[in-house]
Amino acid sequence: GAVVSQHPSRVICKSGTSVKIECRSLDFQATTMFWYRQFPKQSLMLMATSNEGSKATYEQGVEKDKFLINHASLTLSTLTVTSAHPEDSSFYICSAALLGLRTDTQYFGPGTRLTVL
């Protein structure tokens, strides 16, 4: 299967600081990348969808000014959590997909554990 990486895998920061998480598709060019967050013992919650070179589409209830997404190339997307607060602590996971006929599979990164003190 395709390989997706995330960096960093774990980050601890102080309240009020901004944190950037990178998501890379290593062996394929992704038309679309997705950002999820996952709380303990819950399923994945989609935050936003991004396509290379265009603005991200955010899910209802997700603050676009707080969670900035940049999709600079077909292999790189970044999520920046601005002015992070303890309630932003969570497990953030990205996925990448080459969307099209019979190629809609999303491949997930290993996740980033964010802890805001």
Place this chain on the structure above:
Amino acid sequence: EDQVTQSPEALRLQEGESSSLNCSYTVSGLRGLFWYRQDPGKGPEFLFTLYSAGEEKEKERLKATLTKKESFLHITAPKPEDSATYLCAVLGAGGTSYGKLTFGQGTILTVHP
């Protein structure tokens, strides 16, 4: 609205005891049904994609099947290393051209030696 329900929520098996996980779905125009495995503290690992009723796919001890209303993940002679949360997701054709998945809540599988 697309919906996915997985059962059971948790399943405990003895090593070698075969069983099945269920994923029931309602979707407006199925473009694909996906099975993932997730270990604690890690991202989901892709297992299978199924596109149409009657389709089956196998990988080692796992076999996924699909009907018009549900999918089964059959686990044959499981081993302790098969312990994980198994997630089912669907991609519908209705109005979402960017590939948004609808996930079930997952089945937590524990295989005891």
